[in-house]
Amino acid sequence: MNAPHFEKVALIGIGLIGSSIAINMRERGLAREIAIATRRPETLKRAEELGLGTSYHLDTADAVRDADLVILCLPVGSCGAAAAAMAPSLKPGAIVSDVGSVKASVVQQVQPHLPANVHFVPGHPIAGTEQSGPDAGFLELFENRWTILTPLPETDEAATQRLRAFWEATGAMVEIMTPEHHDLVLAIVSHVPHLIAYNIVGTAADLETVTQSEVIKFSASGFRDFTRIAASDPTMWRDIFLTNRDAVLEMLARFSEDLASLQRAIRWGDGDALFDLFSRTRAIRRSIVQAGQDTEEANFGRLPHRKDSWNETPPAAE
Numbered sequence: 001m002n003a004p005h006f007e008k009v010a011l012i013g014i015g016l017i018g019s020s021i022a023i024n025m026r027e028r029g030l031a032r033e034i035a036i037a038t039r040r041p042e043t044l045k046r047a048e049e050l051g052l053g054t055s056y057h058l059d060t061a062d063a064v065r066d067a068d069l070v071i072l073c074l075p076v077g078s079c080g081a082a083a084a085a086m087a088p089s090l091k092p093g094a095i096v097s098d099v100g101s102v103k104a105s106v107v108q109q110v111q112p113h114l115p116a117n118v119h120f121v122p123g124h125p126i127a128g129t130e131q132s133g134p135d136a137g138f139l140e141l142f143e144n145r146w147t148i149l150t151p152l153p154e155t156d157e158a159a160t161q162r163l164r165a166f167w168e169a170t171g172a173m174v175e176i177m178t179p180e181h182h183d184l185v186l187a188i189v190s191h192v193p194h195l196i197a198y199n200i201v202g203t204a205a206d207l208e209t210v211t212q213s214e215v216i217k218f219s220a221s222g223f224r225d226f227t228r229i230a231a232s233d234p235t236m237w238r239d240i241f242l243t244n245r246d247a248v249l250e251m252l253a254r255f256s257e258d259l260a261s262l263q264r265a266i267r268w269g270d271g272d273a274l275f276d277l278f279s280r281t282r283a284i285r286r287s288i289v290q291a292g293q294d295t296e297e298a299n300f301g302r303l304p305h306r307k308d309s310w311n312e313t314p315p316a317a318e
């Protein structure tokens with residue numbers, strides 16, 4: 001058990017990420033008090049049944065009172081309103097952070113509401129699943145995963161280092177970058193891939209010659225992987241695309257150009273072009289697996305709340 005990193009931590013929102021942080025604090029003794037706030041009474045009741053906190057609040061301002069660290073664990077589009085609601089009750093010297101998948105927009109939404117005497121250190125754990133809600137959290141979620149912190153030029157360095165130490169105590173590896181760079185990188189490695197999954201599952205479901213049951217019956221594992229990703233929370237992903245618009249559109253334009261050249265290679269029977277690309281991509285996959293960064297393989301067997309019937313045996317090591 002670690003010494004507490006903070007006396008009191010307030011989590012605003014208690015879904016997959018909030019509950020995973022709460023479980024980490026509880027199991028690893030990272031905070032003495034854990035205040036949980038959420039807007040729906042049913043969710044709050046469930047968090048209490050799960051024993052995720054030490055106090056439970058429907059009022060965000062109540063939850064953050066006297067907190068040394070406040071983490072917004074909300075859909076990105078809701079962070080501004082939450083910051084406005086809690087701002088008058090923030091303790092001077094408190095660290096305010098978040099876990100949103102987009103960073104520049106969170107900075108734009110949250111910073112104007114914060115008093116000058118608190119430290120704002122935005123963050124993003126690059127770890128998750130397609131599940132949501134307070135039942136979805138688990139202790140190992142952040143282990144050996146990156147958490148990116150995007151402090152602002154004026155952010156107090158000591159506050160950033162305290163938050164780094166907190167995340168490292170959950171098992172995460174921490175990297176620091178600007179919000180804008182974060183948003184570009186995440187657009188290509190996370191946001192566009194999710195868009196592709198939503199699109200391909202939608203296209204398959206819309207095909208008039210293929211009934212829904214055939215889509216499920218004959219789906220190979222590649223398509224199944226897309227359906228897992230396309231089962232991710234609609235509110236969360238709507239907000240990601242609306243708030244990381246420019247970076248996603250830029251990466252999507254690059255993607256579309258490359259897709260057009262693949263289309264051309266297929267049309268003209270250019271097997272070399274196809275073979276070259278597939279060889280390069282296979283090498284990339286192998287280097288990711290070697291570095292131990294593959295979520296599916298790393299997470300297999302440690303997702304207690306995964307209920308999908310396609311959670312088959314892990315593939316043999318490549």
Ligand SMILES: NC(=O)C1=CN([C@@H]2O[C@H](COP(=O)(O)OP(=O)(O)OC[C@H]3O[C@@H](n4cnc5c(N)ncnc54)[C@H](O)[C@@H]3O)[C@@H](O)[C@H]2O)C=CC1
Pocket residue numbers: 012013014015016017018038039040043073074075076078099100101102124125126127128129130131132133134233236240
């Ligand atoms: N799910 C994932 O795999 C990952 C998500 N994130 C980010 O973490 C944040 C939270 O995501 P999850 O925990 O997965 O979401 P979730 O859907 O599991 O939980 C969201 C929580 O926020 C509450 N909430 C929703 N709208 C609200 C509003 N308008 N005002 C107040 N409370 C509201 C919900 O009741 C719930 O407690 C998002 O910003 C997401 O982009 C970051 C890394 C991974």
Ligand SMILES: O=C(O)C(=O)Cc1ccc(O)cc1
Pocket residue numbers: 100101125126127128129130190229295
């Ligand atoms: O479930 C998956 O495959 C994910 O990609 C999880 C995820 C979703 C959003 C993030 O910002 C970070 C990680």
